[in-house]
Amino acid sequence: METKSGYVSISTENIFPIIKKWLYSEKDIFIREIVSNACDAISKMKKLVSIGEADLPDEEMNWKIEVLLDKKKKTITVYDNGIGMTEEEVLKYINQIAFSGVKDFVEKYEGKTDESQIIGHFGLGFYSSFMVSKKVEIDTLSWVEGAEPIHWESNTGMDYSISPSKKIDRRGTYVTMHIADDSKEFLDKYKLRETLRKYFSFLPVDVYFIDVNEKKDKKEETEEDKPKPINDPNPLWLKNPNDCTDEEYKEFYKKVFMDFNDPLFWIHLNMDYPYNLKGILYFPKLKLPYDSLEGTIKIFYNQVFVADNIKELIPEFLMLLKGVIDCPDLPLNVSRSFLQDDDCVKTINSHITKKVADKINGLFKTERESYEKYWEDINPFIKFGCLKDEKFHDRVKKSIIYKTCDNTYLTEEEYLDSVKDKDDKTFYYVDNAAQQSQYVKMFSDSGTKVFVMDGPVDVPFMQMIEVKSKNKVRFVRVDSDVANALKTDTDKSREELDSIGTSLEELFKKVANNEKLKIKVENLKSSIPAILTLSEEGRRMQEMMKMYGALSMPMDEDVTLVLNAGNPVIEHLCAIKDDESKKEELDLLCGQIYDLALLAHKPLEAEDMTRFIERTSKILAMISKKEA
Ligand code: ADP
DSSP, rough: OEEEEEESTTTTTHHHHHHHTTOOOGGGHHHHHHHHHHHHHHHHHHHHHHSSSOOOOOOOOOEEEEEEEEETTEEEEEOOOOOOHHHHHHIIIIIIIIIHHHHHHHHHHTTOGGGGBSSTTTTTTGGGGTEEEEEEEEEEEETTTTOOOEEEEEESSSEEEEESSSSEEEEEHHHEEEEEEGGGGGSHHHHHHHHHHHHHHOOSEEEEETTTTOOOOOOSOHHHHHHOSSOOOGGGGGGGGGGOHHHHHHHHHHHHHOOSSSEEEEEEEESSSSSSSEEEEEEEOOOTTTSSSOEEEEEETTTEEEEEOOTTSSSSSGGGGGEEEEEETOOTTTHHHHHHTHHHHHHHHHHHHHHHHHHHHHHHOOOHHHHHHHHHHHHHOOOOOOOOHHHHHHHHHGGOEBBBBBOOOOEEHHHHHHHTTTOEEEEEESTTTTTHHHHHHHHHHOOOOOEOOSTHHHHHHHHHHHHHTTTSEEETTSSSSHHHHHHHOSSOOHHHHHHHHHHHHHHHHHTTTTTEOOOOOOESSSSOOOEEEHHHHHHHHHHHHTTTTTTOOGGGGGEEEEEETSSSHHHHHHHHHHHHHHHHHHHHHHHHHHHHHHTTSSSOOHHHHHHHHHHHHHHHHHHHHHOO
């Protein structure tokens, strides 16, 4: 054969600058495209063998891809022992088809300047090698009998020459890329190996990485020096779930997500119809508040890695999980914005949502004890899912449990069944069990359950439950109101109680230095002299303002000091309040009662603390004097 040369097309001069600029941020996809082609070439060869079109001796069926790095010559070469190409095929596939693919690609996406909008870049194919190369060579020998070895080369992607190959003497294809100076980072062994691992850790064909400059000292190759593939061609997600052991799931998780901890549990996705989807979703053990809630879902396309966390593809709340999803039916070579309306994406989304809900309900029903143990870790995920997806909430709502301050877990139904007053659907809760312990004690003394709602999504979650119940279910923080359960019968009438309040009001406003402080008098079951309450609505409003960055308004407005009429100190106050000679004592006692109530409500600020300590000392001195 003679050497031929020419131009692939004339009207295309500006295509490469566009592609180059356009894909600059993801240059490493060239390696994905070239190795994927090698893998395809092997699949085709396998297919020909399997249907009896080709007959190969066993030793020629050790399917493999080699990636050869020659830093000295500044080349990266990808070899596959796949189908190879004849001269006609090179002219057709490389000069025409591959190139028209590039043209289509550019025509379709030119003007869409945001490259992150494109997911797969599949379809750019062979020509992506010119993004990093100043020259690309192909040496190929077709499997067809009597085929000649062919050499093709091009400096720009637009010119080419084709001639007999001197390099190749075995079936398959070498693609040799002469790396341009602006891409020399790929000549770094570690960078290249890392890129290969990123995309091909689970490729179905063995991939070997070979540094050709590395000297082999030993003459004889032992079993240990034998090159090992960088990939695992049979990833766990492809196995039949019935054949996978717990150990395998855990090991796979640790390897892929580099987490030392075992996952809590997992879901093996295995869908054949109407779309093909396989994968494993893991519920990780969270170390809140140190860990962020963000997970990682790795998307694969026929065992080739595509990207992490493509939010258009999977339900948003699943982003809190860790997992792998391989779906050859997903349209990954389109713009992301198209995916949202894609039927395949929608079907897959609801399939995954259902599987996750089924798993949660299954655990709740059959393994309640372990489920309660997992709850701390999985509740942010479940609650977030409920907030984001109504259907998910409908599916799992019966499996939602609430943790009480004494570490038991109840569903909404179980709790409401246990409450005596069937019309009262109030959940009392704490969001800071240590700080609110005084209130918790009062509630538990009266036999009322208090729940812990201190998670990252509990506030919006409670709000959602209230709205869904048409405000029949209410969540009330323990310091929001004096619950009926905390009051006890008294022989004093409402008027008498109120008049005590009126008579002490000015004194307390003064010591609290808050003109708007409200005073209420109740007969409490507890032995403490007073508690502070802050209305649930007022507090939620404040929290919301804080969340949106608005200056938090002072909480003075909505604060009520509830005095315990049955407490001896309060009774004493009533007795001495008009006695001029007891004025100092009166001030000290009122100040102390107010600060104690404040202390049980929130930490004291520096100034208040100093005042509190000084006053306490004075009171102690006073008692000592009396005793003396
Ligand atoms: P695509 O892979 O999307 O078809 P490419 O531009 O990557 O587009 O490749 C164009 C064609 O060139 C392929 O369809 C294939 O026929 C041929 N080809 C590319 N690489 C190889 C290879 N390593 N072995 C055999 N044929 C190849």
